[in-house]
Amino acid sequence: MTNQAWETLSNQAVGACGVVYFLALLAALAEWAIGVGARSRASAVNAGVKVGPGVESADVVLPETGSSAGPSDRALMLGRLTLLLTIIAVGVHAVALLGRGMAADPHRVPWGNMYEFTLSGTFVVAAFYLAGYARFKLAWMAPFVLLFVVTVLMVAVLWLYEPVSPLTEALNSYWLVIHVVSAVISTGAFTLGGLTSLFLLLKTRWPSATWLQRVPGPLDLDRIAYRMHAFGFPVWTFAVLITGPIWAHEAWSTYWNWDPKEVWAFITWVVYAAYLHARSTAGWRGRNAAILALVGLATLWFNFIGINYFSSTSQHSYAAPVEPAAHSVLVLGRT
Amino acid sequence: MTDLDRRPGELTLGELLRWTWRQLTSMRTALILLLLLALAAIPGSLIPQSDVDALKTSNWQADHPTLTPVYEKLGLFSVYDSPWFSAIYILLMISLVGCIIPRCLVYWRALRAQPPAAPRNLMRLPDHLDYPVDEPVDDVLARAAVVLKQRRYRVITAADAVSAEKGYLREAGNLLFHLSVIVVLVGFAVGSLFGYKGGVIVMVKGGFSNTLTQYDDFDAGSLFDPDRMEPFSFDVKGFDAEWLVSGPRAGMAHKFDSQLTYRETPDGPEHDYDLRVNHPLKIGGTEIFLIGHGYAPVFTIRDGDGNVTFQGPVVFLPVDQTFRSFGVVKAPYAKPTQIGLEGEFYPTYDYTRATGPFSAFGNALNPRVSLLAYVGDLGLETGEAQSVYSLRKDGLKLLKKPDGSMFRVDLGVGESVDLPDGAGSVSFDRVERWNKIQISRTPGTGTALTGVCLALLGLLGSLFIRPRRVWLRARRSDGSTIVELAGLDRSGGGDVGAELAAIRSAMQTAGADTELEEIS
Numbered sequence: 001m002t003n004q005a006w007e008t009l010s011n012q013a014v015g016a017c018g019v020v021y022f023l024a025l026l027a028a029l030a031e032w033a034i035g036v037g038a039r040s041r042a043s044a045v046n047a048g049v050k051v052g053p054g055v056e057s058a059d060v061v062l063p064e065t066g067s068s069a070g071p072s073d074r075a076l077m078l079g080r081l082t083l084l085l086t087i088i089a090v091g092v093h094a095v096a097l098l099g100r101g102m103a104a105d106p107h108r109v110p111w112g113n114m115y116e117f118t119l120s121g122t123f124v125v126a127a128f129y130l131a132g133y134a135r136f137k138l139a140w141m142a143p144f145v146l147l148f149v150v151t152v153l154m155v156a157v158l159w160l161y162e163p164v165s166p167l168t169e170a171l172n173s174y175w176l177v178i179h180v181v182s183a184v185i186s187t188g189a190f191t192l193g194g195l196t197s198l199f200l201l202l203k204t205r206w207p208s209a210t211w212l213q214r215v216p217g218p219l220d221l222d223r224i225a226y227r228m229h230a231f232g233f234p235v236w237t238f239a240v241l242i243t244g245p246i247w248a249h250e251a252w253s254t255y256w257n258w259d260p261k262e263v264w265a266f267i268t269w270v271v272y273a274a275y276l277h278a279r280s281t282a283g284w285r286g287r288n289a290a291i292l293a294l295v296g297l298a299t300l301w302f303n304f305i306g307i308n309y310f311s312s313t314s315q316h317s318y319a320a321p322v323e324p325a326a327h328s329v330l331v332l333g334r335t
Numbered sequence: 336m337t338d339l340d341r342r343p344g345e346l347t348l349g350e351l352l353r354w355t356w357r358q359l360t361s362m363r364t365a366l367i368l369l370l371l372l373a374l375a376a377i378p379g380s381l382i383p384q385s386d387v388d389a390l391k392t393s394n395w396q397a398d399h400p401t402l403t404p405v406y407e408k409l410g411l412f413s414v415y416d417s418p419w420f421s422a423i424y425i426l427l428m429i430s431l432v433g434c435i436i437p438r439c440l441v442y443w444r445a446l447r448a449q450p451p452a453a454p455r456n457l458m459r460l461p462d463h464l465d466y467p468v469d470e471p472v473d474d475v476l477a478r479a480a481v482v483l484k485q486r487r488y489r490v491i492t493a494a495d496a497v498s499a500e501k502g503y504l505r506e507a508g509n510l511l512f513h514l515s516v517i518v519v520l521v522g523f524a525v526g527s528l529f530g531y532k533g534g535v536i537v538m539v540k541g542g543f544s545n546t547l548t549q550y551d552d553f554d555a556g557s558l559f560d561p562d563r564m565e566p567f568s569f570d571v572k573g574f575d576a577e578w579l580v581s582g583p584r585a586g587m588a589h590k591f592d593s594q595l596t597y598r599e600t601p602d603g604p605e606h607d608y609d610l611r612v613n614h615p616l617k618i619g620g621t622e623i624f625l626i627g628h629g630y631a632p633v634f635t636i637r638d639g640d641g642n643v644t645f646q647g648p649v650v651f652l653p654v655d656q657t658f659r660s661f662g663v664v665k666a667p668y669a670k671p672t673q674i675g676l677e678g679e680f681y682p683t684y685d686y687t688r689a690t691g692p693f694s695a696f697g698n699a700l701n702p703r704v705s706l707l708a709y710v711g712d713l714g715l716e717t718g719e720a721q722s723v724y725s726l727r728k729d730g731l732k733l734l735k736k737p738d739g740s741m742f743r744v745d746l747g748v749g750e751s752v753d754l755p756d757g758a759g760s761v762s763f764d765r766v767e768r769w770n771k772i773q774i775s776r777t778p779g780t781g782t783a784l785t786g787v788c789l790a791l792l793g794l795l796g797s798l799f800i801r802p803r804r805v806w807l808r809a810r811r812s813d814g815s816t817i818v819e820l821a822g823l824d825r826s827g828g829g830d831v832g833a834e835l836a837a838i839r840s841a842m843q844t845a846g847a848d849t850e851l852e853e854i855s
Contacts, residue, residue, distance in 0.1 A: 165584040169591060169612040223830075230798045234791060241787050250613050253624040253775045254532060255783070256523070258387050258415050260380035270373040274366055276798075281362045299373075 003103045007164045010099030014119065014157060017092035021126075021150045024085035028142035031078035035214055082142050083133070090130060093123045103164040111180045112167050117304075118156035120180075122149045124188030132192070136224045140214045144195055175247035182239035187300060189232030190272070194297030196225040197290040204287055222286060226279060229293060233272050240265040264303035271296040359426070360433030368427040375423055379414030382406065386413055386554070428520065435513045442506050450489055453496035453806035454821075462831040463821035464839060468846070472816055475809040475842075482841045488805065496808040505826065508796020515790035522783030531555035531564075532775040536650055537571050538631060539593075539768045544568035544601075545621070550774075564776075565619045569597035574628065574768055578698040586656060588697055593625050593770050610772075620776050627771035629653045630660055632680050632704055635751075638669035638759040645669070648767045651680045652724060657694040658682045663726050664706070665713050673713045674759060676744060677726045678706030682766075684747075702766045706744040708734040710758050734758060801826055803834065818842070 001009075097119060100110035110116045129145045132138050138145075167176075200221040203212055215221070244265070245255035256262065275292040278284035284292075346354060358364055383392040392412055396403045410417030457463055468475060472495065479497045483490045488499035533553040537543050545568065547553065547561050555561075572595065576588040593610040599618055608616045616623040631648035638644040644666045651662030664676040683696035684703035692705055712730030714721065721727060734755050736742045744752055744761050751762030802825040809818050820839060822831040 165582060166579070166587075166589065168584075168587065169589045172589070173613045175613075234794050234798065237787075237791050237794060242784075242791065245787075246784070249777075249780070250615060251624075252626065253615065253622060253773045255777070255780060258379060258384060263376050263380040267373045267376050270369055270376075274369040274373070277362060277366050277369065281366060283363070284366065 001102070003105055003164070006099045006103035010096050010103060010164075013092050013096035013099060014153070017089045017096060018150065018153050018157070020085055020089035020092060021146055021153065024082050024089055025143060025146035025150055027078050027082040027085060028146055031075050031082060032143055032214060034072060034075045034078065036211055079139055079142075082146075083139070086126065086142070086146065087130060090123070090126045093119075093126065097123060100164065104166060106166075108167060109177050109180070111176070111184070112165070112171060113160075113162050114305075115156055115160040115162050117180070117184070118152060118160055120184045121187050121191075121304075122152050122156070124184050125149055125191050128188045128192055132224075132228075136227070137216070138224075140216065141192075141195060141199075144199075145192070148191070148195070170251045173247060173250065175243060175250065179239055179243040179247055182235050182243060186232040186236035186239060187304070189228050189235065190297055190300055193225050193228030193232060194293055196221055196228060197293035197297075200225060200290045201287065201294075204290075218286065222279075222290075225290065225293060229272060229275060233276060236269060236272065240269055261303065264299060268296055268299045268303060271299055356433065359430050362434070365427065365430045365434065368423060368430060372423050372427060375414070375420050378411055379420075382411050382414075384413055384415070386416075424520075428517065431513055431516065435510060438506070439510055442510060445506070446503060449491050450498040450500035450804060452493060453498050453808055457806055457808055457819045457821035460821040460823060462823070462835055463819065464835055465817055465819045466839065467815045467817050469815055470846070472809040472811060475816055475818055476807070478842060478845050479807045479809075482838060482845055483805065483807075486838065486841070488803075495810060496806055499805045499807075500803065502800050502802030502825070504796050505800035505802045506797075508793040508798075508800060511793030512790050512797055513793075515786045515793055518786030519783050519790065520786075522779040522781070522786055525779030525782065526556075526777040528556040528558040529560075529779070530775065530777040531559050532773065532777075534626075534771060534773050536629075536769050536771050538648055538650075539571050539574045539770065541769075542568065542570040543772065545774070565599070565621050566601055567597060567599050567618045567621070568601065569595045569616075569623070571770055572596055574770055576628065578696070586696055591625060591628065593628075593772075595623075610770075620778065622775055624773040624775070625770060626773045627653075629769055629771070630658065630680055630682060630699060630702070631767045631769050632662075632702070633764040633767055634664055634676075635762045635764055636664070636666045636669065636674060636676075636759060637761075638666070638674065639672070639757050640670050641759075642670070644674070644759070648769075650723075650769055656697065658697040659694040661724070663724055665715070665723075665726070667713050667715050669759060672710040672758065674754070675709040675711075675713050675726045675731055676706040676761065677709070678704060678744070680704050699766050701747070703747050704744065704763055706761075708742065708744055708754050708758070708761070710734060710754075710756070803831065805835070805838065807838075 097110045097116075100116055100119065101107055104110075104112070111120050125145065126149050129138060129141065199212070199215050200218055202209075203215055203218050203221060206212060207218075216224070240262075244262070248257060248262075249255040271292060275289055275296055278289040278292050383395045385392040396412075399406075406412060410419065414420055454460065458465065476492055476495075476497055480490050480492050483497065483499040486501070488501045489503075490497060490499045531554065533550040535543055535549060535551050543549055545564050545566060547564070571593055574594070575590070575592045577590040579585050579587050579589065591612055595608045595610050595616065596605050597608060597616070597618065598605055610616055610623065610625045612625060615625075629650065629652060631650045633648045634645065635643060636645040645664065645668075649662055649664050651660035653660045660680040660682075662678075662680060666674040679692070681692060681694040681703050682699040682701075683694055684692065684701050685695040686692050692703075709726065709728065709731035711732045714727040714730050734742050736755055742755055744754075746752060746761070746763035748763055748765055751760055753760045803822060804825065805820070805822040807818065807820050809816050811817075818839075820835050822835050824831045
């Protein structure tokens with residue numbers, strides 16, 4: 001296949017996986033709606049009958065799977081459909097990434113600019129969702145993960161798209177693979193963890209809201225969120241504080257430049273460190289820790305997209321116009 | 336003074352100090368300091384920092400005359416070595432040390448401690464289960480000890496119960512992580528105190544030797560000693576770059592390659608090295624990086640008397656990706672008046688009425704210069720420092736054509752032009768190239784890297800090792816033995832239920848095995 005063919009394939013695959021993600025989202029929303037309808041009827045019945053002693057704690061009223069009435073066959077079918085569509089979409093998404101990498105001459109990993117980084121980031125979020133689907137019982141999360149992935153993919157295609165091009169010189173290093181892959185992986189884990197923390201907050205605020213009945217109880221949410229952050233944090237440490245500095249040292253002679261991108265990566269790291277500490281500090285557990293996790297997520301995504309619009313400082317910006325682009329591309333993925 | 340003299344709430348100095356220490360080393364304070372550190376780092380990413388990008392900072396300061404003095408007072412142009420930023424991280428470090436040292440002592444004792452005796456009522460623990468078996472109590476306990484030891488618990492058996500604990504390394508990981516943070520900071524501090532970083536523009540075919548005076552810009556830590564600079568020298572023998580002529584990145588150069596020959600000491604042997612991006616040259620503790628390149632047009636200037644007053648390459652600084660470059664030529668010895676030129680160099684000259692002259696490509700395919708000429712006093716005798724990249728125009732007069740219209744020195748290679756008013760002539764002989772080389776020495780890098788790697792190791796331990804206590808009690812009841820099993824997760828995150836179920840099934844499998852052995 002020619003480079004052009006690979007690039008076309010990649011573009012078509014991005015479009016296709018967007019459509020399939022969207023169909024999956026529709027299925028997930030339908031399942032959610034049926035579930036909520038069924039359960040609100042069921043809880044109305046329960047409330048009328050006043051089922052004896054078991055109804056003391058919120059956890060009993062809202063069992064973790066939310067299956068008090070037993071999900072209807074249609075809801076089950078839709079749930080399976082959502083999962084199937086998501087799996088297909090992730091597969092097509094992988095093809096899109098592969099095509100991006102094969103289209104470049106020489107072949108390379110598909111994260112040379114913002115568009116490609118976003119493509120990889122959304123892929124990792126979706127793939128992690130599938131990986132944790134059974135282990136953490138993440139079915140309830142489907143509409144939100146899919147909504148996130150569809151939205152971000154759309155942003156990528158509409159505003160961030162760039163044709164395939166060779167890497168700038170400073171990017172041309174095997175550290176690109178190690179550094180960026182670890183950053184992307186932790187971004188995926190933090191995003192899923194942040195979503196879970198968001199629902200922890202909602203669930204704590206409105207423990208018996210009908211539309212939140214599918215969501216697990218606060219204790220489970222807290223544990224899932226912690227697991228995801230605990231996975232993401234060491235990987236982020238590796239990306240930002242080990243491979244980043246090593247590469248920066250090779251490319252620009254200083255391992256830490258206080259470049260805005262580095263500063264924000266450091267801020268993200270500090271906030272997540274605070275989150276981990278907060279979880280074991282009296283008075284900060286639960287709600288406050290969840291808020292910290294969301295702050296961390298906000299700094300993470302701000303660093304990825306937002307900082308580009310506030311600052312374009314770069315250490316080599318006047319003497320050598322070839323390298324400065326490299327710096328911003330390197331860390332920002334922007335050309 | 337007796338206690339009666341004291342008003343409520345009054346503290347002695349010692350008590351006050353102890354109270355302050357306790358506050359400072361509490362987890363809550365550490366958390367707040369962490370958040371403050373994150374918050375304090377923000378301004379430095381939004382406001383240009385003088386030690387990151389001096390040029391951008393001075394431009395910003397020129398654009399914001401009212402804000403600049405305020406920001407300067409607050410140290411906002413060098414946030415990361417400002418007193419308030421330092422205050423936060425120093426407090427954080429004190430808090431960390433104050434928290435970690437006592438915990439190390441506690442951990443040292445806990446390491447050698449035996450698992451605690453079983454609580455009286457195991458069924459009151461949040462995670463528990465019980466099941467009946469037929470065997471006598473002692474057999475059950477003995478097997479429990481074996482099973483738990485296989486699962487890497489530290490086990491102690493009492494009369495009716497077994498206590499077990501594992502996951503001691505979690506706290507070790509935690510402590511290792513926090514101690515390593517200090518190691519990283521030490522490494523970082525050594526680097527910024529003893530290290531230096533300097534840049535120099537070296538002409539291709541030119542050379543450099545590592546002494547302070549040779550640098551164009553130089554930034555050193557406060558304890559840096561110039562006598563300890565390594566006495567190497569190098570020559571740039573040649574420089575290649577490949578230009579992309581098609582595709583979306585057309586116009587971009589890549590595969591920069593600067594061919595160096597270097598000597599580690601003045602009388603040492605010569606070595607060759609291909610200096611490339613991402614491929615620095617290391618000499619002793621000093622590293623040499625290729626970070627940029629550009630063009631230096633070679634001029635010959637004759638003065639009004641007809642004598643050659645200037646000849647040589649002049650470094651022009653690129654202003655964009657097409658290597659349109661800006662530069663200044665000064666001829667202070669020209670008679671009767673000094674001559675100054677200022678303007679642009681275009682490696683691939685092109686012109687449209689709409690854009691004026693521009694460079695179509697970064698490679699030097701059709702090089703041209705377009706300069707304005709000045710005569711008068713260049714201001715070099717005043718003793719004031721002057722940039723080689725700018726002209727001080729107060730004492731200078733812009734040269735115009737006799738008819739009063741604009742005069743420009745527009746030259747291609749090999750061309751020359753006479754200046755108006757008999758001031759002299761300028762010829763553009765050829766184009767040379769230069770490399771921007773960055774040279775830096777950062778001691779303590781290895782320490783910092785080791786520290787970060789140890790921190791990561793500790794982090795993994797503290798996040799993924801689960802400290803657990805498990806108790807198993809067996810008692811006779813109605814002719815059978817009731818086994819009670821309970822556990823406690825001391826990290827507050829793991830599911831002990833699953834672990835208990837696993838222990839139970841291991842016990843039963845082991846039981847079945849021994850029964851089989853007894854039968855056979």
